[in-house]
Structure formats: C-alpha cells, structure tokens
Amino acid sequence: MNILLYLIPIALTLGLIGLLAFLWTLKNNQYEDLEGASERILIEEEKEKNDKD
Amino acid sequence: MEQTQISNNKTNFNKVDINKLFSPFVKIDPKNNNSIIFKVKNIHCASCIHLIEKSLYTLKNVFFVRVNMSTEKLEIKWVGEKKLADKFAKIVSELGYPISLYDVDNLDNDFEENKKVLIRSIAVSGFAAANLMLISVGLWSSSFETMGFATRELFQWISSLIALPAIIYSGRPFFYSALKVLLKKNTNMDVPISLAVILTSLISLFETVNNGEHIYFDSAIMLLFFLLIGRYLDVLAKGKAKKSAKELLSALGGTATVIKDEKQVIVPIKDIRAGDIITISIGEKIPADGIILNGSTEIDLSLISGETLPKKANINDNVFAGTINISAPIQIEVSKSTENNLLTNIVKLMEKAEISKSKYTRIADKAAKLYTPIVHLAGLFTFIGWWMFADLAWQPSLLIAVTVLIITCPCALGLAVPVVQVLANNSLMKKGIYLKSGDALEKLSKVKYVILDKTGTLTVGKPSLIGSYSEEDLQIAASLAHYSKHPFSRSICDQFNGKLLNLENVKEIIGCGMEGYFKGKLLKLGKKNWSCPSQKDENEIFSEIWLSVENEKKICFSFEDQLRKDTKDVIDEIKKLGITPIILSGDRNEVVKRIAEHLGINDYYSEFSIEMKSEFIRKLKLQNKEILMVGDGLNDAPSLAEADVSISPSTAMDITQNTADIVFQGEKLFPIISCIKVAKKSVLLIKQNFLMAVIYNIFAIPMAIIGLVTPLIAAIAMSSSSLFVIGNSFRLNLKRKKF
Numbered sequence: 001m002n003i004l005l006y007l008i009p010i011a012l013t014l015g016l017i018g019l020l021a022f023l024w025t026l027k028n029n030q031y032e033d034l035e036g037a038s039e040r041i042l043i044e045e046e047k048e049k050n051d052k053d
Numbered sequence: 054m055e056q057t058q059i060s061n062n063k064t065n066f067n068k069v070d071i072n073k074l075f076s077p078f079v080k081i082d083p084k085n086n087n088s089i090i091f092k093v094k095n096i097h098c099a100s101c102i103h104l105i106e107k108s109l110y111t112l113k114n115v116f117f118v119r120v121n122m123s124t125e126k127l128e129i130k131w132v133g134e135k136k137l138a139d140k141f142a143k144i145v146s147e148l149g150y151p152i153s154l155y156d157v158d159n160l161d162n163d164f165e166e167n168k169k170v171l172i173r174s175i176a177v178s179g180f181a182a183a184n185l186m187l188i189s190v191g192l193w194s195s196s197f198e199t200m201g202f203a204t205r206e207l208f209q210w211i212s213s214l215i216a217l218p219a220i221i222y223s224g225r226p227f228f229y230s231a232l233k234v235l236l237k238k239n240t241n242m243d244v245p246i247s248l249a250v251i252l253t254s255l256i257s258l259f260e261t262v263n264n265g266e267h268i269y270f271d272s273a274i275m276l277l278f279f280l281l282i283g284r285y286l287d288v289l290a291k292g293k294a295k296k297s298a299k300e301l302l303s304a305l306g307g308t309a310t311v312i313k314d315e316k317q318v319i320v321p322i323k324d325i326r327a328g329d330i331i332t333i334s335i336g337e338k339i340p341a342d343g344i345i346l347n348g349s350t351e352i353d354l355s356l357i358s359g360e361t362l363p364k365k366a367n368i369n370d371n372v373f374a375g376t377i378n379i380s381a382p383i384q385i386e387v388s389k390s391t392e393n394n395l396l397t398n399i400v401k402l403m404e405k406a407e408i409s410k411s412k413y414t415r416i417a418d419k420a421a422k423l424y425t426p427i428v429h430l431a432g433l434f435t436f437i438g439w440w441m442f443a444d445l446a447w448q449p450s451l452l453i454a455v456t457v458l459i460i461t462c463p464c465a466l467g468l469a470v471p472v473v474q475v476l477a478n479n480s481l482m483k484k485g486i487y488l489k490s491g492d493a494l495e496k497l498s499k500v501k502y503v504i505l506d507k508t509g510t511l512t513v514g515k516p517s518l519i520g521s522y523s524e525e526d527l528q529i530a531a532s533l534a535h536y537s538k539h540p541f542s543r544s545i546c547d548q549f550n551g552k553l554l555n556l557e558n559v560k561e562i563i564g565c566g567m568e569g570y571f572k573g574k575l576l577k578l579g580k581k582n583w584s585c586p587s588q589k590d591e592n593e594i595f596s597e598i599w600l601s602v603e604n605e606k607k608i609c610f611s612f613e614d615q616l617r618k619d620t621k622d623v624i625d626e627i628k629k630l631g632i633t634p635i636i637l638s639g640d641r642n643e644v645v646k647r648i649a650e651h652l653g654i655n656d657y658y659s660e661f662s663i664e665m666k667s668e669f670i671r672k673l674k675l676q677n678k679e680i681l682m683v684g685d686g687l688n689d690a691p692s693l694a695e696a697d698v699s700i701s702p703s704t705a706m707d708i709t710q711n712t713a714d715i716v717f718q719g720e721k722l723f724p725i726i727s728c729i730k731v732a733k734k735s736v737l738l739i740k741q742n743f744l745m746a747v748i749y750n751i752f753a754i755p756m757a758i759i760g761l762v763t764p765l766i767a768a769i770a771m772s773s774s775s776l777f778v779i780g781n782s783f784r785l786n787l788k789r790k791k792f
Contacts, residue, residue, distance in 0.1 A: 004204065004207070008188075008211060011184065011187065012184060012211075012215070015180055015183065015184055016180070018180070019176055019177065019180040022176050023173060023176060026169060026172060026173065026176075032121060032123070032124075033121040033122055033123045033124070034123060035122040035123045036102060036120060036121055036122030036123060039098060039099040039102060039122060040099060040102060041099075042098075042099035043099050043100075043102065043103045
C-alpha cells in the first residue's frame with residue numbers, strides 16, 4: 001500500500017497543474033476573442049512589433 | 054470639459070462622419086501612455102484584422118493595437134499626442150470599416166467579473182469532484198477489514214483536504230445569493246442548496262475527525278459542480294440585454310459640431326445643451342433632438358422607427374437623435390439636451406420595463422418556496438424524533454437529520470430547469486432561433502396575446518418592386534440603379550438579372566436620384582418632380598420612383614413593403630393555438646387596415662407612437678394574461694421590454710435584438726410558432742422533472758428518516774436522480790422533428 005503515498009500526491013499534483021494552467025489562461029484573457037484567434041492563424045507572420053508583445 | 058476649436062471652413066461641413074474628434078475620449082494611464090477603444094464594424098476575416106492592425110502599427114508612437122473580433126472592439130495604445138486618435142479613426146474608416154467610439158465605462162465589468170467567478174468556481178469544483186471520486190470509489194468498494202484502518206483514514210483525510218477548500222471557494226455564488234435573499238426575508242433555490250452543502254461539509258468533517266462512516270464530501274462537491282454549470286448557462290443568457298442599452302447610448306458618445314460666435318466648435322455630445330446650434334453634414338448621425346433651421350434634407354429614421362424609406366425634412370421640422378442625415382447638410386437648433394432626448398428616453402423606458410419584468414417568479418423559485426420549508430421541517434422533526442423519542446444521543450440524531458437534507462437532493466431540482474433550457478436552446482438554434490433569456494420559455498408557454506409590429510415584422514421591411522415592366526425599361530433602370538445604394542435602387546437591381554448597359558457620366562444628384570448618358574441621351578431615375586416634372590397624379594398607397602429617357606418615355610416604378618411569405622399561415626396557426634393576434638403599427642391607417650384584413654386580424658391599431666405602444670401593452674397586462682411582442686424597430690424596443698416575452702427578427706437593429714428575449718433568422722415568420730411549441734414542450738418536461746424529484750423524495754426521505762442511508766446510497770441516489778432528470782429532459786430532442 002506504500003505506493004499510494006506516491007501515487008495520490010502525483011495524481012493530485014497533475015490535476016492541480018491543469019487547474020492552475022486553466023486559471024492562468026483565464027486570468028490572461030485568453031478566451032476573450034475566440035473568433036479572432038481562429039482567424040489569426042491565417043495571418044502570414046512578418047517581423048512586426050506584434051511579435052514582441 | 055475639453056473643447057477643441059477648429060477653423061470655420063466649408064470642407065469640414067461636407068465630410069462624412071470622420072470629422073468627429075475622438076481626442077477628448079483618450080484615456081491616459083500612469084505611465085503616460087494614451088489608450089482608446091473603438092467599436093469597429095464589418096470585421097469578418099483574418100485579412101480584416103491584419104489590415105487594420107498593420108496599418109496602425111506602421112505609425113510611429115503606436116505600440117499596441119489589438120482587434121477583438123468577437124466583440125468588434127479595437128484597442129490602441131500609443132505615446133505622444135492625444136490628437137492621433139482622430140488620425141487612427143480616419144485611417145480605419147478609410148479602409149472601409151465604420152468606426153465609432155466605445156465609451157462604456159466599466160459597463161461590462163460586473164457581468165464579466167460574475168462570469169469569471171463562475172468559470173473559476175466550475176474549474177475548481179470540477180477538479181475536486183474528479184479527484185474525490187477517485188478516492189471515494191476506493192472507499193465505497195472496501196471496508197476496514199480489506200483496506201486497513203490507516204489507509205482508510207488517510208483516504209478520508211485527503212478527501213476532506215480536497216473538498217473543504219473547493220467547497221468554500223466554489224460554493225460562494227450560492228452562499229452569497231442565499232444570504233442576500235434570506236436578509237430580505239425571502240427564499241430561493243440557493244437557500245436549500247447552501248444549507249445542504251454547508252451542513253454536509255460540517256457533518257463530514259465531524260465524521261472524519263471521529264473516524265466515522267458518514268462522509269459525504271463527494272456528494273456535496275458533485276452537487277456544486279453540476280449546479281454551477283447550470284448557473285453559468287443562466288448568467289450567460291442574461292448578461293446580453295443590459296450591455297446593449299448602454300452600447301446604444303455610447304453611439305451618442307461622439308462629438309458634434311456646434312456653432313458658437315460664428316465659429317465651429319467640436320463638443321462632446323453629452324455636453325450639448327438646449328438652444329445650441331449644430332451643423333450636421335451628409336451621412337452624419339444627428340446628435341440631439343432639435344428643429345431644422347437651415348437646409349432641407351432626407352432623414353434615415355431606421356434607427357427610431359425601423360422604417361426603411363427615408364423621410365423628407367424641411368425647415369421647422371423636428372429631427373431626432375440617432376437618426377442619420379442623408380441628402381444635404383443642415384443646421385438644427387437643439388430642443389432637448391442629451392439627458393432627455395428621444396433616444397435616451399427610449400433607453401429609460403426600457404430600463405423601467407426591465408425592472409418590472411424581473412418580478413416574474415420562475416418555476417424553479419416557486420418549487421424552492423414549497424421545497425425549502427418541507428425539507429427543513431422534515432429534517433428538524435427527524436432530529437427531534439430520534440433525540441427525544443428514540444433516546445439517541447444528539448450527535449447521531451443530528452447526523453441522521455442531515456442525511457435527510459442531503460438525500461432530498463436539491464441537485465435534481467437545480468438541474469430540472471437549466472438542462473431543459475440548454476437542450477431547448479440547442480434545438481432552436483439549429484433552426485436559427487436564439488433564446489436569450491432564461492425565463493422566456495416559461496412565459497412563452499402561457500402566452501395569450503401576440504402583438505405584432507407591421508414594418509419589418511409582418512412585412513419584409515424593404516421595398517420590393519410591384520407591377521410588371523418591360524425588359525428594356527428594367528435594363529435601363531437597373532443600369533442606373535446599380536450605382537446607388539438607395540433601397541429602391543437595390544430593389545430594381547434585384548429584379549433584373551440581365552446584362553447592364555454601359556452608361557457614361559453617371560452621377561448621383563443628392564436628394565433627387567441618379568442620372569447618366571446612354572448613346573448621348575440623358576437618363577434620369579429618381580423622384581418624380583426631378584426626373585419627370587410634368588407628370589401629375591399622386592398616389593397614396595405605393596411609393597414610387599420615375600425613369601425618364603430624354604425625349605422618349607417616362608416610366609413609373611412602384612414599390613411596396615411586402616408581407617413575409619408565410620405571414621398568413623403563421624397568423625392562422627397562432628389562432629389555432631388559442632392566441633389572439635394584435636397589430637400595433639406606427640404606419641398610416643389605410644396601409645395597416647389593408648394588411649390586417651388580408652391576414653384576418655380583427656384587432657389592429659395604426660399611427661401608434663413609441664409611448665402609445667408600450668402603454669397599450671401595460672394596460673393589456675392588467676388582465677393578467679401573458680403577452681408576446683414581436684417587433685424589429687427601435688420604436689418597438691420599449692414595448693419588447695414591457696411585454697412578458699418578446700421576439701425579434703435578426704434583421705432588427707442591435708438594440709432591439711438585444712432587448713428581445715428571442716431572436717430568429719431568416720425570411721420566414723414560422724420561428725414564432727416553433728418557439729411557442731418548443732416552449733410548451735419544455736415547460737411540460739420541466740414540470741415532469743420536478744414531479745420525478747418529488748416521487749424520488751417520497752421514497753428517499755423515509756429511508757433517510759429511519760437512518761438507513763450510507764454515503765454510497767446517498768451518492769447513488771444523487772447521481773441516479775440527476776440522471777433521470779437529464780434523461781427526461783433529452784426527450785425534448787427526440788420529438789423535435791415534429792415541430
């Protein structure tokens with residue numbers, strides 16, 4: 001049963017990382033413009049100031 | 054307030070809308086950076102985004118440009134002069150994107166914040182629910198003997214460690230709402246939910262400390278997770294309406310050219326006072342209600358009345374804020390300051406109506422009112438019964454009493470409405486119908502009166518050519534017309550599919566029509582007194598324009614705003630459903646009468662103003678019958694808000710669409726019928742769901758009262774009742790094809 005001492009924390013940490021990642025994306029307004037994001041991949045990249053942001 | 058002086062030159066008088074000055078609205082942050090947010094229309098692809106962003110980035114000083122496609126906002130940040138804002142606006146509008154100021158201070162903050170709190174709560178409770186289940190399954194499927202005492206205790210402590218913070222965090226929306234409503238000495242669904250969750254957590258913690266068996270953390274967190282999803286869907290639907298009213302007012306957030314001491318001064322619209330004299334150029338939005346002093350023009354009233362045909366306006370005529378000056382520059386004297394002009398009044402009327410509307414009690418709240426006391430009394434009696442009459446110690450008695458609260462499962466009750474609503478939403482959306490408010494379906498199912506606007510609702514809302522014309526005449530007319538954007542011209546072009554003639558020297562004579570030359574002959578298409586001055590007989594019912602070919606012929610094209618194709622069928626269907634249709638229109642009596650008689654509607658009212666319309670509805674409401682309003686113009690917006698439930702076509706103005714509870718797409722009116730039928734079905738299902746929850750409780754509560762419930766039974770009961778409710782709700786989609 002000792003294995004549980006490793007497995008449970010590992011499971012919880014992985015889940016927690018996912019949760020924190022999601023909360024981080026939310027905080028950074030990554031879901032603000034879903035339509036725009038899907039269109040933006042079509043824009044050819046140039047050396048713009050845009051990239052620096 | 055900042056005012057910028059500009060010289061009194063004629064060119065400024067004629068420019069279209071761009072000459073608005075945006076600099077007074079620039080915001081400066083502590084680091085001395087300027088920023089402004091514009092509302093930009095017509096962005097629909099990657100190149101649009103790229104074009105706008107790139108052309109602004111090439112400017113010096115600009116260090117941040119971001120187009121938000123979903124919200125049509127453009128945010129720009131730069132250093133240096135504030136005046137650059139006007140340059141930006143000019144660049145973007147010259148690229149072909151109509152631009153206006155987005156000056157809605159903090160308006161969506163509340164709504165956005167609320168939404169974010171809910172999403173975060175969902176994420177946290179989802180995480181906790183998944184991990185708790187992992188552990189709970191282990192606990193359910195074993196006992197002290199198989200698992201060992203220490204492991205079991207470890208599992209229980211981990212459960213509580215995950216659950217308690219998650220419950221405290223993600224339960225807040227319910228706790229706050231419950232607290233608020235309790236302070237008002239009222240009750241809603243959130244009260245039993247909060248109470249069940251809090252008591253469950255406390256008792257589970259108590260049991261964990263005392264190595265007990267009755268640990269219900271999993272049930273509590275699952276309950277929160279499901280309910281939060283329902284709550285989120287609800288909030289999403291509600292948020293839109295408020296936003297729109299404010300956005301409409303922000304359309305008035307620009308500047309106007311006021312004449313002071315024979316100089317043109319640019320003044321923010323909110324600072325315009327009664328008595329000011331304003332110059333309005335062609336294409337500019339009229340910033341305030343007033344009377345024309347100079348010039349005669351045509352005015353596009355579509356914002357106010359939904360009427361597509363421009364209206365003539367001469368000296369001493371009234372003009373209204375929000376309408377657009379089409380054909381010639383005018384000067385007006387402002388009669389009312391911005392705080393009480395027509396547009397502001399419409400928004401006020403709407404807000405007032407919205408408040409009275411929110412008094413509606415939803416089915417779920419009614420259920421909660423019955424449910425809360427019964428369940429809590431049952432819990433109380435259980436406690437008293439075991440403690441006083443069965444000689445049990447108070448701790449186990451309390452435990453049993455709390456299991457009664459847990460097992461009654463507000464989960465099924467909490468899901469009964471949102472699930473049906475989401476499914477109804479989806480099934481309607483596939484038909485191009487968007488449900489925006491949560492309670493629309495409930496109210497729609499009880500509708501007894503349908504009030505219909507005429508222009509743009511019963512009719513298509515744009516003029517179409519009537520009568521028959523020779524191919525040659527149509528060809529000449531279309532060749533001229535395709536240069537113009539006037540609704541009549543478009544209608545002629547729609548009618549003609551052949552090859553267009555090659556005309557020379559085509560130009561638009563503002564306020565009159567189009568002219569051009571073909572093989573040396575002068576062609577004119579436009580108003581009668583301009584193209585065919587000799588022609589007489591006026592006609593009252595139809596709108597018309599005349600085509601003249603020099604020294605040859607004169608032809609009259611008549612237009613009529615035609616009924617939608619299925620209007621008559623829909624009216625018949627409405628009557629079959631036992632609902633009374635009524636027409637309320639701002640149009641002339643002859644026109645309304647003709648349509649009402651054709652459709653077989655006995656109740657029709659013509660020449661109704663905005664206030665009369667909403668007053669009419671208010672009076673009708675006194676009969677305590679549910680009223681459905683269908684309309685598309687801004688003049689319908691207050692009535693839409695006043696009625697119990699409202700529908701508008703997607704061709705309606707933004708503000709109207711946003712006020713309406715339901716918006717449908719397409720040329721047909723049939724979606725009204727679909728909505729009513731889906732609503733009736735949904736409400737039936739919701740009631741069945743509640744009935745199921747009640748039946749389930751009739752079995753579960755006695756079990757809990759006699760103390761037979763364990764955590765496993767509670768979890769199974771909770772999920773199975775929720776699944777039954779969800780399963781029953783899905784029947785909505787099974788029979789969808791019938792509608």
